[in-house]
Amino acid sequence: MSAELQFSASDSASAALRASVAGHSLATAQWCARLGWPVHPLAAGRKTPASNCRDCRTPGHTAAGCACLSAGRWCHGFHAATLDQRRIDHWWSKHPEFGVGVACGPAGLVVIDIDAHEAQPPARDRLLPGIPIGDHVDLTGISTGFHTIAVLAALRGMPSPAEDTTTLRVRTPSGGMHVWYRAGDPRRWQCSAGSSQGRALAWQVDVRAHGGYIIAPGTTTSAGTYKVLGEVRQPAVLPGWLAQELERTGHLPAPSVPAPRPVPPRARQAVLAAGGGADTDRLLAAVLAPVAACAQVSEGAGFSDTLNRAAYTLGGLVAAGRLTQESAERALTETAATARPGQDRRAEQIIRSGLAAGLRRPLNPGSRR
Known part of the structure; x- marks a missing residue:
């Protein structure tokens, strides 16, 4: 060391x-x-x-x-x-x-990082970005991120995330709070700093998402330990109103449509070698295409859910006698390895679970999940 x-x-x-x-x-x-x-x-x-x-x-x-x-x-x-x-x-x-x-990002998490360091608030247009605060509004007492996120929530008629007892909340050594949420969809929420003059949710409120990390609860630093509050140990889904605020304040990347990505040849060869005909080959390509498309981005893209859906569908085709389980596993494994290299064990678990569920529900020709 x-x-x-x-x-x-x-x-x-x-x-x-x-x-x-x-x-x-x-x-x-x-x-x-x-x-x-x-x-x-x-x-x-x-x-x-x-x-x-x-x-x-x-x-x-x-x-x-x-x-x-x-x-x-x-x-x-x-x-x-x-x-x-x-x-x-x-x-x-x-x-x-x-x-x-x-x-x-890869964990599918959006964490609201609320700062507790008391300070003089910035100009009114930076307190809650995009929300005008008139000179007649008395800002006396607003000095931390707990205050600004509470004001934002109150404006939307919602409780503050700091008071959200349905999700994982972690008290930081400095007295701040990390409020953990699951993204709930494949949108790639972006990080921000509450003090930024660009993208920001609220003054002294940071956002940890794609392109960032968060300190795990239980971790101890020279300043103290990050301690879980209450009994909840799992993140809840990001509340709809908060997702709308994040979108309003620029926490999504510019829209882009990735170019189609072909299914890896070895994945298709696995089915053809097992006796699958042209119809099965075309169906396989359609099922695996969303998994292959995840290679367009380095993280996120709903990879786990996408791979699980593909495995479930192929499991149904196996149960219906359209292809063998071995060829389905090989096709899924090859495609997943191309989309997410180095995550073989994770992909293997998802494939095994999805196939097992699909095998219990045969998929008839022409049907869709």
Whole structure:
């Protein structure tokens, strides 16, 4: 371990912190991965990702050109996030002092990060972006993100996310709060900072989504521990009113229509080799096309749901005698590997579950799910 990542034996505070988190971080990382949340290490006692090579500190060095990622080493923060339990066990067993970060985009999460640092509010047009606040409105007492998100919710006739007891909420060491939600659909919600003069939901309210990460509950830093509030341990679906506010404030990318992506030849050959005719081949291409199209983006795109639907449909075709289970599994595996390389174990679980469900409901020719 590099000196940067080690705790000094002479530093009693750091030594105590290491003792308190040893074993807990691995359990936290494993728990997150079981929920389908890819995880990556955070530097010991800090909120920032752990580095793994000197090149990471070199200007111009990017995740795309880093050998660490292809070798299965942590590097570049959420770009290294994984669901692989063996890799997770290796990383955190060797470095129990590491914290746990969750890559929000691949996990399908939208986290509202509410800041509690009291400060003088900014100009009125930046308090709630896009919502004019007249000079006659008294802003006395507004000094944190808890105030601004409460005002926004009240304007929409809704309770503040900070008071949402139906979802996972985490108290931060600084007194702020992380309110966790599931996206609920494949839209790629974008990150933002509440202090930004560009995209922002509310002053002192950050949004963690695609292109960002969130600190896992239970993680301990030099400032304290991220503690779950209440009894709820799972994120609820992002409320409709909040999704509308995020869309209004520019938290979606510009609309784009990806070019059609062909189904991998080996996937189609698997069916043809099993005796599938031209009709089956065309049907297979139609079923697998949405899975193949997920390769157009590096994360998100509703990959898990898309692969599950394809597996369910092919399971129904297997049950109806249109193709063999072996050829269906091979076609799904080949297509998933092309769309999401390096996620074989996750894809295998989804395929197995989807096929099993589809096998119980034969799909007659011409029918649709």
